[in-house]
Amino acid sequence: MTFDRLFALIQYSLPHHLISRLVGYLARCRTPWLKNLLIKAFIRRFKVDMSQAKQPDHSAYPCFNDFFTRALRDDARPLGEGLISPVDGLLSRFGRIERDSLIQAKGRNYSLTTLLGGDEERARPFHDGNFATIYLSPRDYHRVHMPLEGRLRETIYVPGRLFSVNLATADHVPGLFARNERLVCLFDTAHGPMAMVLVGAMIVAAIETVWAGQITPLPGSPQTTRFDEPVVLPKGAEMGRFKLGSTVILCLPKGIDFKDSLDANDSMVSMGQSLGIVSP
Structure with a gap:
């Protein structure tokens, strides 16, 4: 059995909604040291390019959710045709x-x-x-x-x-x-x-x-x-x-x-x- 198939099969028995709600609670946390720790770790782990963000300072976001749904600079995504x-x-x-x-x-x-x-x-x-x-x-x-x-x-x-x-x-x-x-x-x-x-x-x-x-x-x-x-x-x-x-x-x-x-x-x-x- 491949790892991908095993990963998919394991998910059938997981409490999807409970896990998601717990993560959501953490993502809304506004405790400065904790939300900054989460954001810094996320940027490092996934190599997030903050230079395109309207607010590039990760510590300025009130919580992880605000960082995750961050706005981009006005010139970051020009619109194409059609x-x-x-x-x-x-x-x-x-x-x-x-x-x-x-x-x-x-x-x-x-x-x-x-x-x-x-x-x-x-x-x-x-x-x-x-x-x-x-x-x-x-x-x-x-x-x-x-x-x-x-x-x-x-x-x-x-x-x-x-x-x-x-x-x-x-x-x-x-x-x-x-x-x-x-x-x-x-x-x-x-x-x-x-x-x-x-x-x-x-x-x-x-x-x-x-x-x-x-x-x-x-x-x-x-x-x-x-x-x-x-x-x-x-x-x-x-x-x-x-x-x-x-x-x-x-x-x-x-x-x-x-x-x-x-x-x-x-x-x-x-x-x-x-x-x-x-x-x-």
Whole structure:
């Protein structure tokens, strides 16, 4: 048995939510010596580049969460043309949505309908469209931005497990992204509907959005919120953030295609980097 498979199997028996809540409590701690110790150790362990941060002094952050969700300098992420990456991270998979099926890893597919909360009609506009899965590692910038201008139509909070979402787990846990806790955000754009799915993971203490603040953790039943009052976010605007990192899955309709020059799967991308061509 490989180490990766063993790592995945061990997670089935772990108390995912309890571990995540305890880590969240520690990440909110404002005791100066403790939060500074945590931040310094994290920067050293993951080689975090603080030169791009709007506040490069690690001791100026009131708690670990504030450091982890730190803002970048205004010039750190210029916006490219067309569809842009919503986050910094590893583009682990991208390509065509085959009817209702997305690729999780080599030899593993999962259901788009399940990912979006179980409603077939909600998933139908994305059939035969495109998707991208971007994994945010601990060292990455953890705010999530709009890949296109969009009007928020609906959010669906879907409870679930909190498996780690790194590549090792994606290779060995079936339906990983469709079984983890997640927030589905549905937008209307000038080019059709767009879904952004913020996937929770082990030690992800919370997901926040700019329109509602902290979303998770919530009670253990799906919750749908519709937005009759317009929430319109321009391309490149912040839409949310992870308090400890995870994965964003972007679902797009036909007519928004990835650039031919985009590197193969498992390539690094930056927020604002041009990913796709938008049909007029």
